[in-house]
Amino acid sequence: MQTNLRSKVTNAKPSIMSDKIDHPQLCQWLNAVATSRDKQAFTHLFQFFGPKIQRIARNRFPNEAQASEVVQETMSNVWRKAHLFNKDKGAATTWVYTVMRNVTFDMLRKIKGNKEDNLSDDIWPVAESMVSENESFDDHLESKQLLHVIEKLPEAQQQVVKGFYFMEMSQEQLAVHLNLPLGTIKSRLRLALAKLKMQLGEGHD
Amino acid sequence: MIKHHPTFELIQSFVNGDLPASLSAGIAIHADMCPKCQKQIAQLTDQVAEASFEEAFLDRFIVDDSEDVNVLAEFDFDVMAEQITASNEVFVANEQLDKTIVFNDKTYKLPRALQSMVMGKTSHIGKLSRARIQLDENEIHTSLLQIEAGGSVPEHTHKGFELTVLLDGSFHDEQGEYVKGDFIMLDGSHQHHPISDNGCLCYTVANDALHFTQGINKLLNPIGSFIY
Amino acid sequence: MNKHNLKLPVFPLPVFILPGGITRLRVFEPRYLTLVKVASKEHGFLIILTNNDAEPVQSKWGSWVEIINFDKGEDGVLEIDVKCRALVKIKSINIDNDKLQYANALEIEHWSQKPVANAADELSESLQHVYENNALLYDLYTEKPFQNTSWVIARWIELLPISLSDKIKFFRQHNFEDVKNIVQSIITKHQK
Structure with a gap:
């Protein structure tokens, strides 16, 4: 990507796994509901999403009863529409979020404008991902290969790969850029820093 | 593109x-x-x-x-x-009939997002035809607007915003040419005068009556409430 | 000038950035994905400078940045482009129960925010050359005001190969002419 500057990347902080959502598990429960109307799996989904939806909805609706209605509506849509979830096209959290956002949108429209037209599923379809099929397929392949390569690297290097783009130049690059000897760059930088320190009143070290 | x-x-x-x-x-x-x-x-x-x-x-x-x-x-x-x-009820998706809308004998396929919306009657002024979409959003007015070949919307500005999404055909204004799919959001600081050489269909959303800026068009101000 | 008290989530990073500066970050840790979510709903976040081992270099100053774009990188990692809005002085830092640090901070004025018009000089020409040879930099900055000397100087300081603990001194140096002279003494080819 870069021609002139190095793309040095480092990791900011080690990753904390305990925060992570167990996506494969959620996905499995949702599929069990879709394929075998598995009540146990649904109860698990309810335990995970129910209280969270309640809290999110509580933020948008004036009272607890309406927030509960969002939970009721969202979760019953999850039960009734689980077969529309396609795990190849996105995470379970994304699908449930879409269902919840749509329920919320229609309910707010009903409360504010007394309209019961349920437009949300036309605007944000729950049956398909927004990403077109070809594209998600490409992305999938690409990222899989890349991750595969990354996983082979030693831990320290993996972290380097997953950091940020660092755009600072190296002394060598600056020397090439200005067409000056490296030694000149080094001494100029030393002088400049000494001057800066003096200006800031810390020239005594 | x-x-x-x-x-x-x-x-x-x-x-x-x-x-x-x-x-x-x-x-x-x-x-x-x-x-x-x-x-x-x-x-x-x-x-x-x-x-x-x-x-x-x-x-x-x-x-x-x-x-x-x-x-x-x-x-x-x-x-x-x-x-x-x-409940053992399972959601069955309605067979999405591809709804259409007709303006001046030309049939357009309605975008998916508009399938459940209620369309008002179509009215006409010159080469412009408009159907209001009944969303009841108070000061926000939503319409489908057809401009027939050679038609134009008089030069105007807005107090609020004006969104135009081109569903079919093309038009141009002082800023350039717009094609199918373009999402054009203008606010009060913009002034424009869209002309469609070959005709087009637009989805428009505006939150204020538009305000005409050119001489004779000021007399045509009713057209403002007509279009948006 | 009356400046408001800010409460901003903190992202400790070895990234030195001055007002007007733009950089691309790759965010993969859940905690910082949360930060991105909070920041995009509210008013951005604060970058506090760390060294390359993620230890804070200092905790008095920070760069207040806003998310201006995002994308998923080729490997599926979220990439966000952030633009520095202002520098802030940090009054205190608390850890909230989402494990994120939040800083109470006060916006400060900095020379890099005041445009200084100038005909093209060696500093801007040289910077322009860097941008033209670096696709990422070129793309990140949709606007490249090479005719604004304070902008040019600020971008040069971000690029200079000096240690982060030295760079931080440029937060404290408020005299634009002094800063300009220093950068000129490094970049100008033929010194007077």
């Missing part, structure tokens, strides 16, 4: 479900024709969904409200779960 896209802020509000139905539908229509925005929306939805259901994020909501914690504790999710699973 589509050149005009919704801003990042608009896409963000769209994903959050914060926009009115009129603007949400406008973005959905654009995204259906624009792979770039489609991808951005899908990625942002993933991110927002992931963050929304992360325990840590949710804890933020109840920081200083101990009452909520109690209410949540008493709330019986198990009963609700049982009620829901007692």
Whole structure:
């Protein structure tokens, strides 16, 4: 990507796994509901999403009863529409979020404008991902290969790969850029820093 | 090629479900024709969904409200779960009939986002035909507007905003040429005079009557309330 | 000038950025994905400078940035482009129960925010050359005001190969002429 500057990347902080959502598990429960109307799996989904939806909805609706209605509506849509979830096209959290956002949108429209037209599923379809099929397929392949390569690297290097783009130049690059000897760059930088320190009143070290 | 896209802020509000139905539908229509925005929306939805259901994020909501914690504790999710699973009803998607709309004998396929919306009667002035969409969003007016070949909208500005999504055909104004799929959001500081050489169909959303800026057109001000 | 108290989530990073500066970050840790979510709903976040081992270099100053774009990188990692809005002085830092640090901070004024018009000089020409040879930089900045000397100087300081603990001194140096002279003494080819 870069021609002139190095793309040095480092990791900011080690990753904390305990925060992570167990996506494969959620996905499995949702599929069990879709394929075998598995009540146990649904109860698990309810335990995970129910209280969270309640809290999110509580933020948008004036009272607890309406927030509960969002939970009721969202979760019953999850039960009734689980077969529309396609795990190849996105995470379970994304699908449930879409269902919840749509329920919320229609309910707010009903409360504010007394309209019961349920437009949300036309605007944000729950049956398909927004990403077109070809594209998600490409992305999938690409990222899989890349991750595969990354996983082979030693831990320290993996972290380097997953950091940020660092755009600072190296002394060598600056020397090439200005067409000056490296030694000149080094001494100029030393002088400049000494001057800066003096200006800031810390020239005594 | 589509050149005009919704801003990042608009896409963000769209994903959050914060926009009115009129603007949400406008973005959905654009995204259906624009792979770039489609991808951005899908990625942002993933991110927002992931963050929304992360325990840590949710804890933020109840920081200083101990009452909520109690209410949540008493709330019986198990009963609700049982009620829901007692029903064996499965959602069956309606056969999406591809709805169409006809302007001056020309039939257009209605975008998916508009399928359930109620269309008003079509009215005509010169080469312009308009059908209001009944969304009841107070000062926000949403319409389908057809400009027949050679037709134009008189030069105007807006006090509020004016969104145009081109559903079919093309038009041009002082800024350039617009094509099918373009998402054109203008505010009060813009002035324009769209002309369609070969005819077009637009989805328009405006939150204020437009204001004509050129001599004789000022007399035609009723056209303002006609179009938007 | 009356400045408001800010409460901003903190992202400790070895990234030195001045007002007007733009950089791309790759975010993969759940905690910082949460930060992105919070920041995009509210008013951005604060970058506090760390060294390359993620230890804070200092905790008095920070760069207040806003998210201006995002994308998923080729490997599926979220990439966000952030633009520095202002520098802030940090009054205190608390850890919230979402494990994120939040800083109470006060916006400060900095020379890099005041445009200084100038005909093209060696500093801007040289910077322009860097941008033209670096696709990422070129793409990140949709606007490249090479005719604004304070902008040019700020971008040069971000690029200079000096240690982060030295760079931080440029937060404290408020005299634009002094800063300009220093950068000129490094970049100008033929010194007077």
